[in-house]
Amino acid sequence: MTTSATTHDGLRLIPFHGLRYVPDRVGSLAAVTSPPYDVVVRPDGVDYLESADPHNIVRLILPQAETPDARNEQAAQTLQDWLAKGVLSADPEPALYVYEQRKGRLLQRGLIGALALSPADAGIVLPHEDVMPHVVTDRAGLMRATSANLEPLLLTYRGGDVAVGAAEVVERTARRAPLLDTTTEDGVEHRLWAVTDPADQAAVTSDLRHRQALIADGHHRWATYLRLQQEHESPTPWDFGLVLLVDTVRYPLRVRAIHRMLYRLPLADALAAVEGSFRVRPVNGPLPLALEALGDAAERGNAFLLAGGGSFHLVTDPDLELLERTVRRDRPEAWRRLDATVLHATLLDALWQIPDTPDQITYIHDAAATVALAERHGGTAVLLHPVREEVVRDLARQGVTMPRKSTSFGPKPATGLVLRSLG
Structure with missing residues (x-):
């Protein structure tokens, strides 16, 4: 779904046709997922994930080849092959997605959607860390080649204790049977629901229109989104980027170093x-x-x-x-x-x-x-x-970024549950 990113004073999350694995075409949904690309830092981690299933998402987010161009071309070809063979398929209706992670006392729920991009000085999406230019260049090459957002950023906002608006949609949706339910090797259960009702989508839009978000995880991907947006004349799908938005009043994140x-x-x-x-x-x-x-x-x-x-x-x-x-x-x-x-x-x-x-x-x-x-x-x-979350948020509101790789918010969303095509 392509919608112009018009001027607005708060968060704007729009539905999209999610690309998801077809369960019958893979060994298991758990076996095709991966942690975010920057958590899978060592070759042995990549090798392990590749061996878990021939269609593991790591083959898209961290393709293995000798040069950046070769890696990007390989990822693009792999994505095309998986789409052609029905390994991945687009949902028929544009949706926002409720995403839940659960393990023991841990419970986190949020909304996955395509977020209208805004520069830091707009005060809508607040970065709190500097980025490394070579990483942005690397991620931009991959997104450009695949024409896809392969994994969501993790953003937080301060909603409220009362379940109204977006929070009410999230909680009500989570009482239904999910689209998918899988438990990854670390013991975390992941569940996903599609929000396709226009009234529910409108309730989310109304609730978020005056809110701001803090980037909890994914500063390099956010910087990549902004770079690629500048390369395309609006309006295009590049005016939006894939995010998971979590209300930390209801679901506080853990901050680690x-x-x-x-x-x-x-x-x-x-x-x-x-x-x-x-x-x-x-x-x-x-x-x-x-x-x-x-x-x-x-x-x-x-x-x-x-x-x-x-x-x-x-x-x-x-x-x-x-x-x-x-x-x-x-x-x-x-x-x-x-x-x-x-x-x-x-x-x-x-x-x-x-x-x-x-x-x-x-x-x-x-x-x-x-x-x-x-x-x-x-x-x-x-x-x-680790730094306390309130310190991070206060500095971000002042427009002050921390040294890169200062914090790790979590739990992070699993990569591979839903992708967004920009083609």
Whole structure:
């Protein structure tokens, strides 16, 4: 469905003909799903997902070939083949989709739709992290080649405690039998419903028209949407992008840190470089115990857990004069105190002198995986404590972006449950 992205003062979520796997053509719906592309960071993760089912969505979001052009061409051809063979099929009616994730006490529900794109200065969709240009270029090439949004961004908004408008549509829809119901390997149950009633769609539109959203996950994809929109003269389907919109008043997200692994900095060298500028002390393992120590230290100020060579060290209490020299002063004090700010400005740039390039630094969501990679390469794992959501939202409202890869909101939507074609 193509609708012009006309000027508006709030969120505008429109229905679309979702592309979904045909259950009879795949081994199982769980076997064709994947975490978001930036969570599947290692080749062994890609290999594992590819082996789970020949039609796993990772073959589209992370195609394996020698060059970017070859990867993009491969993904486009794969998508065309799957459509031609009936592996993927478009829903007959344009719909918004209610999406639910459930595991134990965890319950999250939200709406998937095509969101009208707006620049950051419009104050409708608020980014909170910087992006890496090469990643945007990579994602743009893939979307351009496939003419598709292959996975939704995760956006949050503040609705209300009372189930009215969009919230009422979500809750009422979730009482019906779902389009699909599958449980992935991590034990999370995923359910999806289509909202096709024009009255329900109108209720969602009316409720969201004066609301703003925070990008919880998917800053690079949002920047990609905006870049591709500029390449096409409106109105076109490129004026909209695939998102999952969650009301965090009803369904609060979990905020976790994203860690760094420094390939070319052995732990001993990292510790020697900060001696005298930070307080450094060894802490006992195993990792869960060391992370508890990090959490306690983070309550009192900047704190980092460095790991490698089988040991853990807390790095805390930075020299205040050093911070004044290294951290830019044209930002709010809350931004200047962020662990990610101090990590990049003071540790990486000033003391360790490590450029933020893929051959030097890898960003990993899982703490254990970060430590394991550091052990394997003889590098240093830098583990961070998560930032509170209210800090993120307050800075975003001020138009201030955090250092890239500062936070990880979740649970993240599974990739592969519904796609959006722009063709």
